[in-house]
Every structure is written in structure tokens, then in C-alpha cells.
Amino acid sequence: MLNPATGAFENELRGHLPDRVFRPLTPAYLEERRGRYKGAGGLLLAPETTEQVSRIVQACNAARVAVVPYGGGTGLVGGQVKPDLPVPVILSLERMQALRGIWPDENLMVAEAGMVLEQVQNLAEDAGRLFPLSIASGGSARIGGVLSTNAGGVNVLRYGNARALCLGLEAVLPNGEIWHGLKRLHKDNTGYDLRDLLIGAEGTLGVITAAVLRLFARPQDEGAALMVVPSPKAALGLLTIARAEAGDMVSAFELISGQGVQFLRETMPDLRLPFAEPPEWMVLVDLGVSGGLKAQTLLEQIYLKAAEAGLTENGLIAQSETQRRQFWQMRETIPEANKRIGAVVSNDIALPLGEIPAFIDEMSAEIRACGPFRINCFGHLGDGNLHYNIFPEKGGNRSTYDDRREALKDMVQRRVVAMGGTISAEHGIGRLKVADLQRHENPAKLAAMRAIKSALDPNGIMNPGVVLSQSVAP
Ligand SMILES: Cc1cc2nc3c(=O)[nH]c(=O)nc-3n(C[C@H](O)[C@H](O)[C@H](O)COP(=O)(O)OP(=O)(O)OC[C@H]3O[C@@H](n4cnc5c(N)ncnc54)[C@H](O)[C@@H]3O)c2cc1C
Known part of the structure; x- marks a missing residue:
């Protein structure tokens, strides 16, 4: 059983910590970007030293008060807010910046x-x-x-x-x-x-x-290119060529779908986009080169080899750092466009590279058979991590599909797991995917995770309800 961070608990702590550690709780600390969770309140503490953090955690452990560590609040799975009671200590690291x-x-x-x-x-x-x-x-x-x-x-x-x-x-x-x-x-x-x-x-x-x-x-020269590809399979062929030509100097290899560019057009009409008509698929290849090489020359070589092999149909090689930044701006603005459109389901998955083309084809056919959904599949193709997000039809509203969200998510996760992938590649589990982890993770691993949690945190004070379903109580 955990206890709330009460006024009496605060008063006790004030005897051991400088006043400036105690901060007024503003709404920002109780919100998360996607608006799925809202913190129930808490005592906001911003220590300046590791010793002060230690003092706070020690007091929380003794009084069985939950601790929610807080960084920049940008996490996408709700791990930085505690929506349920009892209210915790929100431990912000914002003043430990040395x-x-x-x-x-x-x-x-x-x-x-x-x-x-x-x-x-x-x-x-x-x-x-x-x-x-x-x-x-x-x-x-x-x-x-x-x-x-x-x-x-x-x-x-x-x-x-x-x-x-x-x-x-x-x-x-x-x-x-x-x-x-x-x-x-x-x-x-x-x-x-x-x-x-x-x-x-x-x-x-x-x-x-x-x-x-x-x-x-630091690489001595950097460059980027947008290359139009006929399919995700061709994109992977292009990755093989890029690595054969540039080896480890390929810094990033991002898949961008025409649907994502369409969302940018719909939600940010003033944004400058490189192609008048968005191609169905393209990749953003970024190189950081050294040893007297020129990124542009290497990118041209990659493009020519890929074109010869029928893997690319069109492309743009950035002619300046400004243009390279424009390419990246397009890629990095896609999540904001997604947010404005409003996804029914967002998935942050990873798959073995060789399974990706079949996954995209089969998954998209399965989803489209369920309704008039739009799919924006994009992300870090080079390392197998894709954001596979499902949206309502144009002009539609995500809330229309509230009762189908779980079924759609489950459909994606089942296929991902069956193909040897993972249901969370980079955003984590947080609160959002606790039940999904429970459903899809190997039981032996889950049991080991619980044993570790219980050994290190027998009172279950550290971020209860995050990653694992229940706090471990003695
Ligand atoms: C626009 C946008 C783009 C993003 N792009 C990516 C991306 O490309 N790849 C990617 O992996 N992620 C991405 N993210 C999510 C990413 O996880 C977070 O941005 C970042 O890693 C979390 O850092 P934070 O300081 O904001 O942590 P918070 O959101 O404050 O916390 C995240 C979690 O870490 C815990 N935590 C925070 N600080 C500590 C600490 N000092 N000790 C122990 N626990 C702590 C919190 O309790 C919480 O569970 C993106 C998020 C946004 C909003």
C-alpha cells in the first residue's frame, strides 16, 4: 500500500532540504504530449544534488510514497505522469544540469x-x-x-x-x-x-x-538525398547499395510514405515540400563522411547504382546545408502532422529487416479490409524501426473508431510478434503498453522482470504502474 505525499510528509522533508527544492506544481508536470493521461497531483521537488535526490527517495521509501522521476516530459507512453491516487512526489531533474x-x-x-x-x-x-x-x-x-x-x-x-x-x-x-x-x-x-x-x-x-x-x-562532410523508390522492398535494396558504397558512413536511412507527405500538405500548407506530387514511397539517406571524401559525390554514386538496379525512379541530392535541413524538416514534421490529423492507433514497432516488405503489404491489406483507414508507415527503416500509424478516412474523426482501437492495435501487434518483431522499439512501455507487454512478452522474461523489481524496490515506490502492471508490495 502506498501513501500520498501529504503536507505532513512535505513538512518533514523541509527539515532536511533547502526551500528552493520545493517548487510550485504547474499543470505542465501533470500533462503528457498526447493527452492520454493527466496526473492526479503531487509534491514537486527539484533537487540540485545527488545527495538531495538520495534524501528524497530515502524519505519516500520510509513513508511508502511513490516517486515519479521527471525529465523533460516528452515521453510518448505516459511514464512521466501518475494519473491515479495516492499522489506521488514528482522528482524533476531540471536543476541538475552540470x-x-x-x-x-x-x-x-x-x-x-x-x-x-x-x-x-x-x-x-x-x-x-x-x-x-x-x-x-x-x-x-x-x-x-x-x-x-x-x-x-x-x-x-x-x-x-x-x-x-x-x-x-x-x-x-x-x-x-x-x-x-x-x-x-x-x-x-x-x-x-x-x-x-x-x-x-x-x-x-x-x-x-x-x-x-x-x-x-565529427564527420568532415555531410549530405542528404531524397530518393523515390517503388516499394519498401526496393528501399531495402537501396540500403544494401548505400552500405556497399558508403559503409558505416550511412548515418540515417528513413522511410517516408506519400501518406505522410499528404498529411503535411493537409495540416501545414505553408511548409515547403521537395516534390510537387508526393511519391508513394521515398527514403531520406544521410551520410557523414571523412577521409577527404565528399558526401554529395557518394550520394550521386549511390543514386546511379540504385537507378541502374531499378530501385529508384527519381531523386534529389541536397545542394547545400540549407536544403539538407529542409529534407530533415519534412521528415521531422511528420509526427506533428500525424498529431493534427489524429491517429486511431499508433505503433512503434521493429521487425527483422527482411520481414518489413511482407509486413507492410500484408498488414495494410488486413487493415484496409476493416474500413476506410489511412495508413502512415514511416520511420527508421535502416534499423528496422517503423511507426505504423492508422488514421480515419479524410474528413473523418478518430473518435468514431474508439470502440475498434483495441482490436486494430491487437491485429498489428499479433502480426509483428508473429514475424519476430517487437511492439515497442524506442518509446518504451510506460503506462500505455503495460497490458500489451503482459500479453505479448515471453513469460520467463516477465517473471524475471518482476523478480528484479521486487528485489530492488520491495515497497514498489518507483514509478508504480509503469512497465509492470502492479506495484510490488511486501
Ligand atoms: C516530438 C517528439 C519526437 C520524439 N522522437 C523520438 C525518437 O525519434 N526516438 C525515441 O526514442 N523517442 C522519441 N520521442 C520520445 C522520447 O522517449 C522522449 O523524447 C525522451 O527520450 C524522454 O526524455 P524526457 O527527458 O522528456 O523524459 P520524460 O518524458 O520526462 O520521462 C520519460 C520516462 O523516463 C523516466 N525518467 C525521466 N528522467 C529520469 C531519470 N533521471 N531517472 C529515472 N527515470 C527517469 C520518467 O519517469 C518516464 O517514465 C519523441 C518525443 C517527441 C515529443
């Missing part, structure tokens, strides 16, 4: 969890390095949230997801103890890996307070 150190020659930096992703990227750039994790919410998402959701983004193909970009962590465990794991080591085989447990745990196993982040040499 750069604890940067080692350009080791390609490492240590940042506190509240540092905004864009700031991490800027500091790396100031040191002549690259922090490659790139997501459209990078101006708000904080590094603790990015790690806790194991965020992916557009450069996973080349550099890996958040987990691959982190060498060590400092965290406060559910009993308030501080784990000092900020090792600048690439190799450390000393038993169970707490870092890997906490990354992607969505705040259910502790609070991340700082991280050792991997940096990379």
Missing part, C-alpha cells in the same frame, strides 16, 4: 541527468566532438529521460541507441542508496550490469542522476 567533465581525447563526457539533450550535443560540438543521439524532442528531453527510455532516433543505424551511447551511470536506488557507477571504461566485466538494468527502466528501478556519455569524431 557538465561534470569532458575528455575529448577519450571521446567521453559526464553530464548530470537534467541536462537537455540539445545542450549535450552543443557541449560535444564545442569540444570538437559529436554526441550522435538525435530526436525531434531534443530541445526539451533531458539526458536522464533519454536514458531511462533508451531513446533511439535517426542515427541508431550508425551509432546505436541511448544504451549504446552510455558507459556508466550514477543513480539513486529505491532505498535511497547512491550507486556510483560513473566509470570511464569501455570494458568492465564485474558481474551484473546495473547500467543496463537502469537504462530503459523508465524510472521503475531508481533515479538516474548522471551519466558517462560516448562522443565521436
Whole structure:
């Protein structure tokens, strides 16, 4: 049984923490972007040091008060809000933004969890390095949230997801103890890996307070091209050619559907789009090259080889950085257009690359047989991660399909799992997919997850109801 964060609990804490840690709770901390969940209230605390985080978590554990870690609030599965009672402590990392150190020659930096992703990227750039994790919410998402959701983004193909970009962590465990794991080591085989447990745990196993982040040499030249392809199968053929020509210098390989471009036209008529008539499928290929090579030349080579093989029909190679940014702006604005249209169901899935063409064909036929739905299938094709979103017919309203949402979602998830895929590739489980995980995940893994949760957080205070269905009580 958990207890609410009452006035008496707050008064007790005030004896141990500076006044500035106690912040007025504004509505923003109780909302999430897609409007699916609304927080029931809470005591907002914004500590400045790891010791203060520890003090807060210790008090919460002793009083059985829930803790909801809060980064930038951009998570898409509702993990950062607690809609049910009792009200929790909302623990915002926003004031822990220090750069604890940067080692350009080791390609490492240590940042506190509240540092905004864009700031991490800027500091790396100031040191002549690259922090490659790139997501459209990078101006708000904080590094603790990015790690806790194991965020992916557009450069996973080349550099890996958040987990691959982190060498060590400092965290406060559910009993308030501080784990000092900020090792600048690439190799450390000393038993169970707490870092890997906490990354992607969505705040259910502790609070991340700082991280050792991997940096990379900046590419000497960058370029992008939009290539029109006849089908997703051809897009994969083009990926093979791109990798044969440019190897690991392919930084991103994004699939864009004509439906997505159509949504941009419908919702943002002033946005400049590269093609007068949106093709049914295109890919955005981005290269970051070194060794005296020119990105444009390589992109031309890729285009010619793909055209010879009948894999592309048309294309545009960015002639300037401004044009490259325009291509990216189109890609990165698609989620906003989706939001304005209003999806009946959104899916963040991953599949083995070779299964993707059959999945798209068969799934779309199955969905269209159910009604006049529009499908926007787009995303990080290079690493097998697609956003497969289903929308009402033009002029229709998503609420018309409220009673069919679950059935449509289940249809997609069943096919994904049957084809060896996953129902959550990069957004996590949060509150939104708890039942889906329960339904589709391997029972042995679920049992192990529960055992871990119960061992580390026996009172079930850390983000209850997120990832796993119920808090683990003694
Ligand atoms: C426009 C847009 C585009 C996006 N694009 C992508 C994308 O391409 N790829 C992708 O993977 N994701 C994407 N996301 C979602 C992505 O998960 C979040 O943007 C980001 O990773 C979460 O960071 P945050 O600081 O906002 O975390 P929050 O939303 O505040 O929290 C997310 C979860 O992490 C927990 N948490 C937060 N901080 C900590 C901490 N310090 N310790 C422990 N737990 C913590 C919270 O309790 C919650 O469960 C996108 C979101 C938006 C709005």
C-alpha cells in the first residue's frame, strides 16, 4: 500500500532540504504530449544534488510514497505522469544540469541527468566532438529521460541507441542508496550490469542522476538525398547499395510514405515540400563522411547504382546545408502532422529487416479490409524501426473508431510478434503498453522482470504502474 505525499510528509522533508527544492506544481508536470493521461497531483521537488535526490527517495521509501522521476516530459507512453491516487512526489531533474567533465581525447563526457539533450550535443560540438543521439524532442528531453527510455532516433543505424551511447551511470536506488557507477571504461566485466538494468527502466528501478556519455569524431562532410523508390522492398535494396558504397558512413536511412507527405500538405500548407506530387514511397539517406571524401559525390554514386538496379525512379541530392535541413524538416514534421490529423492507433514497432516488405503489404491489406483507414508507415527503416500509424478516412474523426482501437492495435501487434518483431522499439512501455507487454512478452522474461523489481524496490515506490502492471508490495 502506498501513501500520498501529504503536507505532513512535505513538512518533514523541509527539515532536511533547502526551500528552493520545493517548487510550485504547474499543470505542465501533470500533462503528457498526447493527452492520454493527466496526473492526479503531487509534491514537486527539484533537487540540485545527488545527495538531495538520495534524501528524497530515502524519505519516500520510509513513508511508502511513490516517486515519479521527471525529465523533460516528452515521453510518448505516459511514464512521466501518475494519473491515479495516492499522489506521488514528482522528482524533476531540471536543476541538475552540470557538465561534470569532458575528455575529448577519450571521446567521453559526464553530464548530470537534467541536462537537455540539445545542450549535450552543443557541449560535444564545442569540444570538437559529436554526441550522435538525435530526436525531434531534443530541445526539451533531458539526458536522464533519454536514458531511462533508451531513446533511439535517426542515427541508431550508425551509432546505436541511448544504451549504446552510455558507459556508466550514477543513480539513486529505491532505498535511497547512491550507486556510483560513473566509470570511464569501455570494458568492465564485474558481474551484473546495473547500467543496463537502469537504462530503459523508465524510472521503475531508481533515479538516474548522471551519466558517462560516448562522443565521436565529427564527420568532415555531410549530405542528404531524397530518393523515390517503388516499394519498401526496393528501399531495402537501396540500403544494401548505400552500405556497399558508403559503409558505416550511412548515418540515417528513413522511410517516408506519400501518406505522410499528404498529411503535411493537409495540416501545414505553408511548409515547403521537395516534390510537387508526393511519391508513394521515398527514403531520406544521410551520410557523414571523412577521409577527404565528399558526401554529395557518394550520394550521386549511390543514386546511379540504385537507378541502374531499378530501385529508384527519381531523386534529389541536397545542394547545400540549407536544403539538407529542409529534407530533415519534412521528415521531422511528420509526427506533428500525424498529431493534427489524429491517429486511431499508433505503433512503434521493429521487425527483422527482411520481414518489413511482407509486413507492410500484408498488414495494410488486413487493415484496409476493416474500413476506410489511412495508413502512415514511416520511420527508421535502416534499423528496422517503423511507426505504423492508422488514421480515419479524410474528413473523418478518430473518435468514431474508439470502440475498434483495441482490436486494430491487437491485429498489428499479433502480426509483428508473429514475424519476430517487437511492439515497442524506442518509446518504451510506460503506462500505455503495460497490458500489451503482459500479453505479448515471453513469460520467463516477465517473471524475471518482476523478480528484479521486487528485489530492488520491495515497497514498489518507483514509478508504480509503469512497465509492470502492479506495484510490488511486501
Ligand atoms: C516530438 C517528439 C519526437 C520524439 N522522437 C523520438 C525518437 O525519434 N526516438 C525515441 O526514442 N523517442 C522519441 N520521442 C520520445 C522520447 O522517449 C522522449 O523524447 C525522451 O527520450 C524522454 O526524455 P524526457 O527527458 O522528456 O523524459 P520524460 O518524458 O520526462 O520521462 C520519460 C520516462 O523516463 C523516466 N525518467 C525521466 N528522467 C529520469 C531519470 N533521471 N531517472 C529515472 N527515470 C527517469 C520518467 O519517469 C518516464 O517514465 C519523441 C518525443 C517527441 C515529443
